[in-house]
Amino acid sequence: MVIRKHFDKELDKLHKEILLMSSITEEMLKDAIIALVKKDIELAKDVIKRDDLVDAKEIYIQELCVRIIATQQPVATDLRLLASAFKILTNLERIADHAVNICEITIFLKDEIYIKTLIDIPKMSEVAIDVVKLSIDAFVNQDISGLPVMIEKEIELDHLFRRIYKELTSYMIKDSSNIKQASRFIFVASYLERVGDHATNIFESVHYIVTGQYKDFKDFESNILAHKKEVPLD
Amino acid sequence: MADKIKFIIKDLDLYYDTFQALKKVNIEIKENKVTAFIGPSGCGKSTLLRCLNRMNDLIDNVKIEGAVTLDEIDIYGDIDVINLRTKVGMVFQKPNPFPMTVYDNIAYGPRCQGIKDKKKLDEIVERSIVQSALWDEVKDRLNKSALGLSGGQQQRLCIARAIAMEPEVILMDEPTSALDPIATAKIEELMETLKKKYTIVIVTHSMQQAARISDDTAFFLSGEVIESGKTIGIFTNPRDKRTEDYITGRFG
Numbered sequence: 001m002v003i004r005k006h007f008d009k010e011l012d013k014l015h016k017e018i019l020l021m022s023s024i025t026e027e028m029l030k031d032a033i034i035a036l037v038k039k040d041i042e043l044a045k046d047v048i049k050r051d052d053l054v055d056a057k058e059i060y061i062q063e064l065c066v067r068i069i070a071t072q073q074p075v076a077t078d079l080r081l082l083a084s085a086f087k088i089l090t091n092l093e094r095i096a097d098h099a100v101n102i103c104e105i106t107i108f109l110k111d112e113i114y115i116k117t118l119i120d121i122p123k124m125s126e127v128a129i130d131v132v133k134l135s136i137d138a139f140v141n142q143d144i145s146g147l148p149v150m151i152e153k154e155i156e157l158d159h160l161f162r163r164i165y166k167e168l169t170s171y172m173i174k175d176s177s178n179i180k181q182a183s184r185f186i187f188v189a190s191y192l193e194r195v196g197d198h199a200t201n202i203f204e205s206v207h208y209i210v211t212g213q214y215k216d217f218k219d220f221e222s223n224i225l226a227h228k229k230e231v232p233l234d
Numbered sequence: 235m236a237d238k239i240k241f242i243i244k245d246l247d248l249y250y251d252t253f254q255a256l257k258k259v260n261i262e263i264k265e266n267k268v269t270a271f272i273g274p275s276g277c278g279k280s281t282l283l284r285c286l287n288r289m290n291d292l293i294d295n296v297k298i299e300g301a302v303t304l305d306e307i308d309i310y311g312d313i314d315v316i317n318l319r320t321k322v323g324m325v326f327q328k329p330n331p332f333p334m335t336v337y338d339n340i341a342y343g344p345r346c347q348g349i350k351d352k353k354k355l356d357e358i359v360e361r362s363i364v365q366s367a368l369w370d371e372v373k374d375r376l377n378k379s380a381l382g383l384s385g386g387q388q389q390r391l392c393i394a395r396a397i398a399m400e401p402e403v404i405l406m407d408e409p410t411s412a413l414d415p416i417a418t419a420k421i422e423e424l425m426e427t428l429k430k431k432y433t434i435v436i437v438t439h440s441m442q443q444a445a446r447i448s449d450d451t452a453f454f455l456s457g458e459v460i461e462s463g464k465t466i467g468i469f470t471n472p473r474d475k476r477t478e479d480y481i482t483g484r485f486g
Contacts, residue, residue, distance in 0.1 A: 004483040073442055075469045076478045212471030 007072045011081070014064055015140065018088060021057040022136040024050060025092050026129055028099035029195065033125040036106045036188065037118050044103035054096040058089050080212060084205035088139060091198040091205075095132060098191040098198075105184045115171060115178050121188055124160040127153055128195040135202035144207050150200070157196040164189040238265040240403060240433045241286060246300035248281055248290065248457075255281045257457040259300070263450075268425055268434045270444035270465065273454030274480065279437045282454070283405050286435060287322035288315050304403075320347075323396030327408040329388030331380035331395075336363075336372050339380045339391055343399045358398050365431075366394035367424050386417025390424065397428075404428065406436040410443065422447050441481050445469045453477045 028047050035044035065085050068074065074082055131153045134146045168182040168189075207215040241263035248256035256278045263269050263286075271279035284290045285302055288309060302309050309318055320343075332339050340359040349355060359376070363369045368390040372383070380391055389409060396404055406425075410418040425434055425447050438444050444451050445465060452462035453474075461468065461477045472478045479485050 007483065075441065075445065075481050076472050078482050079470060 004072075007068075007074075007078075010064070010068050010072065011078065014061065014068065014082075014085060017057065017061045017064060018085065018092075019136065019140055021054060021061065021089070021092055022132070024054055024057065025096045025099070026132055026136075028054070028096050029102075029125065029129055029132070032099040032102040032106070033122055036102055037122055039106065039110060039114075041107060041110050044106040047103045048100050051096050051100045054093060058093045061089055062086065077209065080209045084209050087205045088202050091201045095195050095198050098195050101191050102188050105188055109181060109184060112181060115181050118185070120160055120164045120167070121185060121192070124157060124164065124189060124192045127157050127160065128192045128199075131157065131196050131199040132202075135199040135206065138203055138206040139209075142206070142210055144203070144210050147203070147207075150203055154196055154200060157193060161189050161193045237267065239263070240265040240304065241435075242301075242303045242306075243282070243285070244301045244303075246282070246285065246298070246302060248278075248285065248299075249297040250293070251295045255457050256285075259457075259459050261452055261459055261462055263433065263435060265433050266429055266431075267449040268429050268436060268447055269450045269452065270448035271435070271437045271452050271454060272439075272441065272444050272481075273460075274485075275439075277454040278457040279452075279454045280407055281457075283407055283435060283437050286403070286405055287319050287324060289324065291315065320399050321401055322403040322405060323399055323401035324405040324407070325389070325392050325396055325409050328412050329385055329392050331383070331388050331391050333379070333381055335377050336380045336383070336391065337376040340394050340398045343395065347399075362394040362398040363391075365397050365428070366390045367420065367427070368394060384417070386413050386420055389413060389417065389421060393421075393424065393428075397432075401432065403433045403435065406434065408437055408439060411439060418443075441469075453480060455480070 028050050031043055031047050034040065035047060065082050069082055072078070131150060134150050134153065138144055138146055138150075165186055168186050171178040171182045204215055207213070239262045241261075243259055243261045243263075246256055246259040247254065259278075259282060261282075271283060273279050281290065285298065286304075286309075290296045290298070298310060304318070304321070307313065332342060334342075337359055340362050341355045344355060344358050349358070360369070363372060368387060371387055372391075375382075380388065383391060389412075393404070393409075410421050413421065422443065425436070428434060429449075436444075436448065448465045450463065451465040451468045453460045453468065453472075453476075455476055461472060461474045468477060469481060472481065
């Protein structure tokens, strides 16, 4: 006999709200890159505005979690889910902040003619969005089988970051008037790399929910480290 | 340092007539710890609790197979049952003070053991009531009827009565289910202090109580121990799906 209808309804709501918050965040990130590439200032401003929505969602979902904990006193998987939900929210909120950071750069550079066509940054953003999606899918389905793909994408993200960094520093060395733009584009790439880190954090939380073990992503890290040796940053 | 084991229950089967209430139960109870037995009604947890001081002997047609040892002595072997029940005291669901004064309730057991000296009895009564965190509330009414105490006070009096016999183990069968939250909190606080001196085994229907007060938990279902271990493990990451389903309220 199922005797926790109300509890399950609340958990279902929590899932849906986190999913909604993550899709808003994903859209923000996508639009932030479109705005940067197309120098669409209106779109950039719109993304910045949407951050208020994400902040409000974060507070709303936190309150929902607290209410569930207070009224249902969860244990086992339910407890792990709720404890992890707080972490997931924080990471999603940070991803949205990075989208805002990118838009601020777009606005900052609005009167500039770009020193180069942006190719790798949009590519990197696609991968970053992919890892966010992977981690959220893992959360929604409570399934961590996507870990190998996650690692692969993280390595790709790191690889792209290093490539972008190298290319842009060479622009700066070539002509110091490129510094203003090139340094900002490096920031953008760095924000995208951080997005990947936040997605990894989310994935780690899901790993804890599913297995009850805090995964020390050593294998994950050693893969990245081995790769870093191959492509040094400087 | 490894925990000392107080009780070892090995392959314990218990039948009420033809009904098997316990099935091959294997479990160890650690000294100076609180062990909680949880599970749905009729799962055998109270039956097992009553095996620990042979209270089931009082029921007709009970058949027990397997072994229960207390400090490595088989309690179903050739032992003095009265002595066993002195060592292993019990507190029940409903407070059951005797219809006599507070003092006489506590002194009852020691008197039965032949202690007559008033000074000695005074000492035992005071020490037991102090240990049960009841002294401040009853010190001025030791000669009044115990039936005039509140439910929570009566239950702590019953704990004091058990303590007066200087037991090694205290068994508690849903000791707070008839009490309000404040009285419950007082008993739970008390258990935290008592476990320094005694081994406590508690049957409880409250998952939260088991999580709050016990060091180890055993989950019972249909006469079997499904899972036992550290309480923190059971309540954050149970190994068996049936434990998960029960403690999260997916079946009841």
